[in-house]
Amino acid sequence: xxxxxxxxxxxxxxxxxxxxxxxxxxxxxxxxxxxxxxxxxxxxxxxxxxxxxxxxxxxxxxxxxxxxxxxxxxxxxxxxxxxxxxxxxxxxxxxxxxxxxxxxxxxxxxxxxxxxxxxxxxxxxxxxxxxxxxxxxxxxxxxxxxxxxxxxxxxxxxxxxxxxxxxxxxxxxxxxxxxxxxxxxxxxxxxxxxxxxxxxxxxxxxxxxx
Numbered sequence: 001x002x003x004x005x006x007x008x009x010x011x012x013x014x015x016x017x018x019x020x021x022x023x024x025x026x027x028x029x030x031x032x033x034x035x036x037x038x039x040x041x042x043x044x045x046x047x048x049x050x051x052x053x054x055x056x057x058x059x060x061x062x063x064x065x066x067x068x069x070x071x072x073x074x075x076x077x078x079x080x081x082x083x084x085x086x087x088x089x090x091x092x093x094x095x096x097x098x099x100x101x102x103x104x105x106x107x108x109x110x111x112x113x114x115x116x117x118x119x120x121x122x123x124x125x126x127x128x129x130x131x132x133x134x135x136x137x138x139x140x141x142x143x144x145x146x147x148x149x150x151x152x153x154x155x156x157x158x159x160x161x162x163x164x165x166x167x168x169x170x171x172x173x174x175x176x177x178x179x180x181x182x183x184x185x186x187x188x189x190x191x192x193x194x195x196x197x198x199x200x201x202x203x204x205x206x207x208x209x210x
Contacts (some may be wrong), residue, residue, distance in 0.1 A: 004174065006164040006181060007210050009118055010193075012047065013203040015132060015153035018049055018194040034129065034152045037116075043128055043154050045115035045193070050162065053193055054112075054184035055096045061187055062088045074100035091176050095166070109167045109177055115160035130155045134199075153201065162206075182208075 034043045055072070059065050064073040066078055073089065075098045081089050090105070097108035121128055132151045158160050164181060168174045185206040192202030 002168040002169070002174070003168045004168060004178065005210070006030075006158075006162075006166070006178070008162055008206060008208040009159045010115060011159050011205040012156050012164055013205055013208060014156050014200050015130065016045075016158075016194050017132075017151055017153045017196055017200050017206070018043075018045060032149070032151050034154060042117055044117070044128075045162075047112035047114045047162050049194065050115065051096070051110065051112040053188055053191075054181070055092070057187040057191060058092055058096075058180065058184050062092065064089055064092070072096075072099050074098055075104045076100045076200060081125070082099060091180050094172065095177055095180055098101075106169070107167065109172070110181070111165040111167075113163040113164045113165075118159040118161050121158055126158055128154055129160050167186060 016034075017032070019032055022078060030126050035046065036043050059068070059073050062086055064077075064081070067073060067077040073092065075093055078086060094105045095109045097124050098105050117128060120126075134149045134151060164172075166177050167182065168177060185208075189205060191197065193204050194202040196202070
């Protein structure tokens with residue numbers, strides 16, 4: 001077995017919001033906070049958020065979503081896939097794991113670590129939190145209905161470090177596994193990361209350093 005590391009930075013091109021588990025109500029404060037490290041109080045991107053978004057978009061891109069009926073694609077559905085799409089479906093199951101009880105592909109190949117703030121953020125003394133106020137506009141009057149929401153975001157320009165590790169077994173193609181990860185990066189860049197993407201949040205750029 002060989003383990004390949006893919007490292008780099010995620011650059012925010014617009015404000016990013018990934019919700020945290022706020023357990024207190026702050027009068028006049030933030031309604032929806034960003035997820036933070038409990039010890040440092042600094043925002044981070046959970047590896048599960050990055051991995052989940054990548055897998056979801058790859059399933060859409062490879063025309064697999066309709067077979068799963070809302071659930072992650074599994075090997076139980078492989079026989080239903082047309083031959084041209086079947087090879088990519090197998091690579092996806094190797095990379096992200098097979099939820100089927102009849103797992104045909106062994107261990108999950110990909111491991112996605114939590115993405116911490118880049119050293120550059122601190123060197124340049126960048127702000128890594130902003131408050132975005134949103135409201136709902138009355139369609140008839142064109143004025144605010146008064147339902148203000150206070151959203152905490154990490155602002156554009158901030159960077160996070162990512163570290164992805166891929167197990168390449170003897171029967172695997174390293175190029176196929178890495179190629180699917182890079183395709184996942186491209187899909188996220190053309191979509192968004194985190195929540196509220198339809199309102200312009202979560203536009204990102206991946207920079208691979210090694």
